Amino acid sequence: MSESSSAERPRRVDIAIIGGGLVGASLGAALAPLMRDRGLSVAVIEAAPLPDGLDAPWQPSFDARASAISRGTAHHFDRLGVWSSMAERASPIRCIHVSEQGRLGVTRLRAEEFGNEAMGYVIPNAWVGRVLHRRLAELPLGWHCPARVEGIHPLAGGHRLVLSDGACLEAGLTVMADGGRSGLKERLGIESRECPYEQVAVVTTVGLDRPHEGIAYERFTSAGPIALLPMTGQRMALIWTFAAGREREALSRSDADFLAHLQATFGDRAGRFRRVGERHAYPLSLVTASETVRPGLAVMGNAAHALHPVAGQGFNLALRGVMDLVAAIEAGLVRGDAPGDAATLNDFEARRSGDRDNVIRFSDGLVRVFGFDDPLLSRARAAGLVGLNLLGPLRRTLARRAMGVER
Numbered sequence: 001m002s003e004s005s006s007a008e009r010p011r012r013v014d015i016a017i018i019g020g021g022l023v024g025a026s027l028g029a030a031l032a033p034l035m036r037d038r039g040l041s042v043a044v045i046e047a048a049p050l051p052d053g054l055d056a057p058w059q060p061s062f063d064a065r066a067s068a069i070s071r072g073t074a075h076h077f078d079r080l081g082v083w084s085s086m087a088e089r090a091s092p093i094r095c096i097h098v099s100e101q102g103r104l105g106v107t108r109l110r111a112e113e114f115g116n117e118a119m120g121y122v123i124p125n126a127w128v129g130r131v132l133h134r135r136l137a138e139l140p141l142g143w144h145c146p147a148r149v150e151g152i153h154p155l156a157g158g159h160r161l162v163l164s165d166g167a168c169l170e171a172g173l174t175v176m177a178d179g180g181r182s183g184l185k186e187r188l189g190i191e192s193r194e195c196p197y198e199q200v201a202v203v204t205t206v207g208l209d210r211p212h213e214g215i216a217y218e219r220f221t222s223a224g225p226i227a228l229l230p231m232t233g234q235r236m237a238l239i240w241t242f243a244a245g246r247e248r249e250a251l252s253r254s255d256a257d258f259l260a261h262l263q264a265t266f267g268d269r270a271g272r273f274r275r276v277g278e279r280h281a282y283p284l285s286l287v288t289a290s291e292t293v294r295p296g297l298a299v300m301g302n303a304a305h306a307l308h309p310v311a312g313q314g315f316n317l318a319l320r321g322v323m324d325l326v327a328a329i330e331a332g333l334v335r336g337d338a339p340g341d342a343a344t345l346n347d348f349e350a351r352r353s354g355d356r357d358n359v360i361r362f363s364d365g366l367v368r369v370f371g372f373d374d375p376l377l378s379r380a381r382a383a384g385l386v387g388l389n390l391l392g393p394l395r396r397t398l399a400r401r402a403m404g405v406e407r
Contacts (some may be wrong), residue, residue: 009168013041013142014339015329016161016171018149019178020046022067022125023301023318025132027175029080030326032139038333043142043169045161047178050145051126054134063205063277064124066237068093068216068229070316071120076323082131089127091230092118094214097269101221118214122229122237142169152184158296158340173296173340175325180303185289190299195286195364199224200247201239201309203282206262207275208234219266226266227309236270238262239309247281284308286364293349296340298325305356307363317359324351 015031017024024044034040069077074090077083096119098107111119136143144165151162158172176184180192206228217228224241231237240262242250250258259273287306292299301318325348332344 010160010170011043011142011167012170013043013172015040015042015173015175016159016169017042017044017175017177018161018182018184019176019301019303020044020050020133020136020143020145021177021179021301022128022132022315023322024175024177025129025136026080026319027177027300027322027325028139028141029082029132029135030322031329032080032135034326034330034333035140040339041142042139043144043171044136045147045149045163046143046145047148047182048146050133051130054130054137062207062235062275064126065203066122066124066205066229066231067128067315068120068122068237069319071116071118073316073319074121076319079323080135082135085131085134086123086128087121089232090121090123091232092214093120093122093216093230094118096216096218098218099220099269101219101265120216122216122231124231149182149184152187154188154296157338171296171340172338173298173329173345175298175300176303177300178303179301180287180289180306185299185303188297191290193288193290197284197286197308198244199241199284199308200244201241201282201284202247202250202279203240204238204279205231205277206236206238206259206273208236208271209274210234210271212236212270215270217266217270221265223265226262228266228270238276241284241309244283251279251281286360288360292352293345295342295345298345298348300325305360307360313359313363317356320355321352324348327351 017027020028024046028042028044031040031042035042074083077086094111094117096109098109109119111117144163144167147163147165147167149161150164151160152174153160153162155170158170159174161169161171161174163169178184185192211234212230214230216230217226219226223246224243226241227239229237229239240250250261253261255276258279259276263273285306286308287302289299289304292304300321302314304321305314305317307314307317328344328348328351329339331347332339332341335343337344
């Protein structure tokens with residue numbers, strides 16, 4: 001990656017990506033063919049310093065945060081030329097086991113039923129970032145890190161970005177992939193609609209007394225859903241959702257008490273829980289930006305939509321957005337349109353809207369259906385889980401959505 005120094009005059013770039021995290025780095029990698037074939041100039045601005053030594057030996061931590069990615073996302077990463085490296089640390093999801101506490105209904109979705117080796121994969125976030133940043137280091141892009149956008153000003157043909165490292169950029173297209181916490185959207189008058197779930201997710205890593213065999217678990221309880229995702233070794237990523245305020249007890253328990261409580265709530269289907277890592281809590285809301293495109297601007301990733309983790313669709317949805325934006329830019333260049341032109345961004349929005357709205361409805365509906373402790377609703381949910389095991393077309397639809405191949 002090339003380092004940029006202070007500039008007395010603004011430097012013009014075709015695309016400026018604000019945020020070099022998983023979404024922004026994926027976009028930078030996806031733009032590589034257009035940089036090569038079309039001479040597209042791209043800059044990436046990242047506020048957090050990158051870890052030293054991208055080529056240093058990998059030393060995974062027990063507590064490493066991980067993401068579940070679908071088969072569709074793995075396919076996109078393969079198109080970007082990075083999947084073979086990511087797969088070195090990927091744990092395949094061979095089966096998804098869905099159940100509800102106190103009810104007999106169980107749904108199992110197995111990859112082999114659909115002719116696949118895996119329905120998806122679980123990969124440490126730090127490894128995904130490392131692979132993507134290695135790829136960015138090979139590309140002729142401007143890299144500003146650590147640097148923040150201190151000023152963003154609309155102008156004819158794009159935006160002027162004033163950076164904390166002293167640089168000033170004039171970008172034809174500015175992509176906000178900064179997670180939405182920087183306040184930049186609000187400075188441009190883009191509001192976020194927030195619907196709190198009044199829930200908090202406790203996230204950690206747990207160790208098992210036996211191999212997990214690639215099974216991912218989704219268990220709905222009266223206190224909230226529990227997700228367990230297979231990781232390398234006999235480890236699983238745990239996402240345990242509590243009603244707001246109830247998470248404090250889970251955080252304050254000793255490791256032994258926490259594991260005992262988890263065992264009593266989840267049961268023995270995954271084996272015995274033997275170890276727990278550091279616990280973190282995250283309040284949950286459905287957050288959507290009031291606008292995702294305007295001339296010279298696109299909003300992506302969590303800056304555009306933050307979803308409940310129960311359906312595991314957030315990053316998968318964001319990466320499909322990355323691929324659709326690149327496709328819209330390429331189609332616009334063929335027409336003679338610049339990346340930030342309204343026609344290009346309207347094309348991008350048309351490509352995204354159906355998929356985005358469907359996933360938001362699906363994940364939000366799942367939270368609401370399984371988020372109420374009502375006896376009648378609980379029996380209906382259990383019947384639905386049993387029915388899913390019997391109804392082939394509905395099972396296939398659910399499986400295709402889980403694998404990220406259902407648009």
